[in-house]
Amino acid sequence: MSSQVLPQSFNFEGQVALVTGSGRGLGRMIVETLLKGGAAVALHDINEEAPAAFGESPSLTALAASLSERGGAKVTAVIGDISKEDDTKAIVKKVEAALGPITILVNCAGGDIAAKGGKPNPNDALNISLEDATAVMNRNFIGTMLMCRAVVPGMMQRRRGAVINFGSLNGHVGVSPEVVYGCAKAAILHYTRCLALEMRPHGVRVNAVSPGPTTTARFLATRTTDPAMMDGVSLERYAKPVEIAGAVAFLASDQAGFVNGQVLRVDGGMTLFAG
Ligand SMILES: NC(=O)c1ccc[n+]([C@@H]2O[C@H](COP(=O)([O-])OP(=O)(O)OC[C@H]3O[C@@H](n4cnc5c(N)ncnc54)[C@H](O)[C@@H]3O)[C@@H](O)[C@H]2O)c1
Numbered sequence: 401m402s403s404q405v406l407p408q409s410f411n412f413e414g415q416v417a418l419v420t421g422s423g424r425g426l427g428r429m430i431v432e433t434l435l436k437g438g439a440a441v442a443l444h445d446i447n448e449e450a451p452a453a454f455g456e457s458p459s460l461t462a463l464a465a466s467l468s469e470r471g472g473a474k475v476t477a478v479i480g481d482i483s484k485e486d487d488t489k490a491i492v493k494k495v496e497a498a499l500g501p502i503t504i505l506v507n508c509a510g511g512d513i514a515a516k517g518g519k520p521n522p523n524d525a526l527n528i529s530l531e532d533a534t535a536v537m538n539r540n541f542i543g544t545m546l547m548c549r550a551v552v553p554g555m556m557q558r559r560r561g562a563v564i565n566f567g568s569l570n571g572h573v574g575v576s577p578e579v580v581y582g583c584a585k586a587a588i589l590h591y592t593r594c595l596a597l598e599m600r601p602h603g604v605r606v607n608a609v610s611p612g613p614t615t616t617a618r619f620l621a622t623r624t625t626d627p628a629m630m631d632g633v634s635l636e637r638y639a640k641p642v643e644i645a646g647a648v649a650f651l652a653s654d655q656a657g658f659v660n661g662q663v664l665r666v667d668g669g670m671t672l673f674a675g
Contacts, residue, residue: 404429404642409437410653416499417652418442418492420482420547421509423451423460425616426566429641430506431475433649435467439504440474442495443467446481446509454617474499482509482543488550501558504652505551507565507588510540511618512581519622523577533580540584545591548606552595556602562652565592567610567663569671585610589663596661605660607651612667614639635668 417434421427423445431441443464451457457466464477476498480487496502513536514520520532544565555561570578571585589608596606613619615630615638629637647666650656665671 404640406433406436406642407646409433410649410655412437412439412504412649412652415439415503415652416442416495416501417504417506418444418495418502418551419506419508420444420543421446421450422506423463424454424456425508425618426611426614426641426644427506427508428456428463429645430508430648431467433642433645434504434652435470435473435475437649437653440499441467441476442499442502443475443477444491444495444509445479447479454621456617482507482547483538485546485549488543488546491547492550492554496554501554502551503555503558503561505547505555505561505563506648506652507544507547507563509543510566510584512536512578513539519577520580523579523581525576525579528580536580537584537587540581541587541591544588548591548595552599552604552606555604556599559603561604562656563592563595563604563606564648564651565589565606565608567592567608569610569612569665569667571610572665572671572673592663593661600660605651605656607656607659607661608663609644609647609651610663610665610667611644612639612665612670614641614644616641637668639666639668 417439419427422431422443448459457463460477468475478494480491514532515535567589568585570582575582592608
């Protein structure tokens with residue numbers, strides 16, 4: 401992942417960003433992009449070891465240390481489960497004590513993960529276990545909602561803030577398998593629109609990105625990939641993490657100052673329906 405070239409970032413000087421699930425994958429690339437723009441950034445993950453799961457970094461603390469070494473970047477690391485309300489409150493308290501009031505919240509943590517780890521199996525509409533369905537909803541939709549509830553009231557008071565939630569193409573079209581994951585992502589996208597409506601009087605923007613298949617370390621390690629989709633000038637390929645991070649940076653930036661309640665599909669045009 402570190403071999404990817406980060407684009408010139410937007411200006412985030414003076415901003416404080418919390419990126420959930422940023423010990424690895426897309427979240428980590430978003431952290432690097434926001435740091436490049438001058439933000440102080442909180443790395444977050446469910447435990448110390450999450451960055452090591454697919455070989456991206458030995459630990460969250462080690463990742464924070466290596467990012468801090470780059471040109472005076474202000475980084476802190478915090479651990480907690482976004483599906484537990486007490487954890488979300490503690491995460492925000494710790495981040496704001498270390499870096500100051502949060503102005504950018506990126507709800508990146510999530511995934512199609514069963515209650516006991518791995519993918520739910522079965523993973524279709526009629527047979528997924530209730531335990532796995534609940535775990536997937538909690539890890540994605542409920543977790544995103546709880547993080548918004550922990551951060552957004554402060555943004556409202558300060559009349560300043562940008563929230564970027566994570567959907568997926570699976571939340572826009574009928575899919576099988578990964579049905580409940582698609583439902584959880586669709587719920588996140590609709591929650592985004594509803595919260596954006598409620599935040600209009602308060603000057604807090606709430607948007608979402610929906611990535612297409614993207615070559616994070618987890619993605620590469622957990623599925624059979626099509627070599628023809630890996631690279632090239634064509635848009636008929638997988639996204640690179642840096643391309644998703646660029647879209648998040650735009651939505652977080654002042655250049656998107658009047659963009660609210662929108663979902664940006666970042667999939668190279670793989671899906672081209674209206675809405
Ligand atoms: N990579 C893709 O192809 C793709 C496509 C569409 C959407 N997405 C979405 O993008 C986001 C990032 O995906 P990724 O590919 O980087 O995956 P990833 O598994 O590498 O990163 C997800 C991170 O979220 C953390 N996390 C999961 N559950 C958590 C919880 N309950 N509390 C705290 N942290 C938790 C994980 O530990 C991990 O670090 C996810 O929301 C995913 O659903 C990814």
